[in-house]
Amino acid sequence: MQEWLAGQARVRARRGIVRHTTPRTGWGAAPLDLASNDYLGLAADPRLQAAGIAAVGSYGTGARSSRVVTGTHPVHAELESELCALTGQPAALAFSSGYTANLGILTALGGPGTLILRDEHAHASLIDGARLARSPLAAFGHQDLDSLRRLLAQRTQPRAVVVVESIYSVLGDAADLPATARLCAEHDALLVVDEAHGIGVAGNGRGAVHAAGLAGAEHVVLTATLSKALGAQGGAVLGPPALREHLVNTARSFIFDTGLAPAAAAAAAEACRVIAAEPDRVAAVGRNAALIAAGLGIEQAAGAVQSVPAGTPDRAAGLAIRLEDSGVLVGCFRPPSVPDGVSRLRLTARADLAPEQLRTATGLINSLLAATEVPA
Ligand SMILES: Cc1ncc(COP(=O)(O)O)c(C=O)c1O
Structure with a gap:
């Protein structure tokens, strides 16, 4: 194993792709x-910090267990309600990270009867979720709706899920959400939009799905991270109440994971209020x-x-x-x-x-x- 690890490190160095975890100090x-x-x-922001500190005082430093055991606290319900108010979605479910939110939605919807189609630039967490779902999978060209249309038209499975990012994490470009949602509706597919880089930024901070007039649309679901514009930590899936209920009962990265830390939930809830007010x-x-x-x-x-x-x-x-x-x-x-x-x-x-x-x-x-x- 030691020899193999050293060999892998040499390959990374040769390819110029070595990564580091350098501690950063003195933010600001x-x-x-x-x-x-x-x-x-x-x-x-002092308001988020105060909210986090107050939550530690009320609920402790950790959630203590899974959300479906004893790990759901009032602060989780508060966060989910603030996320719904900000994005215009009917229901929300908070996860411990954006990564686990993406694993949760795709594994809970996937399986052999669900075709998953993703943009080739979709984030690693979406790719991993799609793979874990054990669904038939295909990637379409970046922002290439003709290629998506062809794949949807060839589908043989009873269900299909299309996965895009509202604003792509590395390229920074925006998905054409109205056209993609129309295409999904025509082919009876569910559109999952990762709003990691959209919420707090697009559509006056309410996200690109809201800006596209798609908030609350039954065939559009969104995922979020609380760790970017919201300045905290954690993730969420937002969409119809029936989907939330399905996730609580089947999403393994929700059920078999300790609930989001109360301080992070409180800070993110405060961030939602700040975004709406400023x-x-x-x-x-x-x-x-x-x-x-x-x-x-x-x-x-x-x-x-x-x-x-x-x-x-x-x-x-x-x-x-x-x-x-x-x-x-x-x-x-x-x-x-x-x-x-x-x-x-x-x-x-x-x-x-x-x-x-x-x-x-x-x-x-x-x-x-x-x-x-x-x-x-
Ligand atoms: C598009 C996208 N989705 C999901 C994630 C994962 O979010 P988190 O860092 O909260 O796990 C990220 C961030 O790293 C991201 O850029």
């Missing part, structure tokens, strides 16, 4: 963070996204995530390291996280960044991109 101070998913700057915070993400895109001469993507193609894994990793050395943190996405093989820098347009900071960062990125450009 230097370095400039263009990498995290705290899109609204709520992770350090539209300018949400609008600031769009303004900062425009500044990043203009500064880098790229097309502005739909939400907070702005994606800069960087070529090879080595070049992308080298750029990220040099930026970090200069005090700017950016995300670096390399295969297998990018199915098209194009490594990318991923910049997030957080609401609490100042225009001057963004000008400095984009100037630096431009000069490093030019200095490392490979002649054609």
Whole structure:
């Protein structure tokens, strides 16, 4: 085993895809963070912190058991109700993470009688959920609705689930939800929309499904993470009450998992209220996204995530390291996280960044991109 581990490490080093878990300190101070998913700057907001601390006082530091044993606390019901109020969905079920929410919905709906069709850029948690579901599976081209239509038309299974992200986590582009939902309705398929990067950002913070007028549509279900714009931790599935009831009874990543920590649930519930009350915070993400895109001469993507193609894994990793050395943190996405093989820098347009900071960062990125450009 030791020899095999060393061999695997050498392969990763050769391919330029080594990952690190470097501890970060001093959030809010230097370095400039263009990498995290705290899109609204709520992770350090005193109101969320106070809500979390109060929940620890009321319920303790952990939920103590699964939600279906003794681990459901009033704060979970409060969170689920706030999530419904924000997104316009009729029912919600909180999970311990966005990852387990995606595993839960796809395993609970899947099986041999359910065809699962996913966009090829769907997040790893959606891919893992689809695989665990033991369903027949296929990926359609990124945002390619013709290819989705062909796959739906060939289906032989009684049920079909189509899986997309409202705003894609690495590319930052937005799914065409109205057209995808129409296609699903025509083929009697359920549309599962992962709103990890949509809630708190798209549609005045209420998410892209709400903005598309699809909140409450019976054939559209959404999943969420509480760990990005909501500044907390955890996940949720939102949709019809019958689906919630089915998940409580069959989703293994809900039943066989300790309930979401009360502090995280309370902080996320508070984040929902802040988002509804402070539209300018949400609008600031769009303004900062425009500044990043203009500064880098790229097309502005739909939400907070702005994606800069960087070529090879080595070049992308080298750029990220040099930026970090200069005090700017950016995300670096390399295969297998990018199915098209194009490594990318991923910049997030957080609401609490100042225009001057963004000008400095984009100037630096431009000069490093030019200095490392490979002649054609
Ligand atoms: C699109 C998408 N779905 C799901 C997740 C998982 O969410 P969580 O970090 O809450 O497990 C993420 C984040 O990593 C994501 O980007």
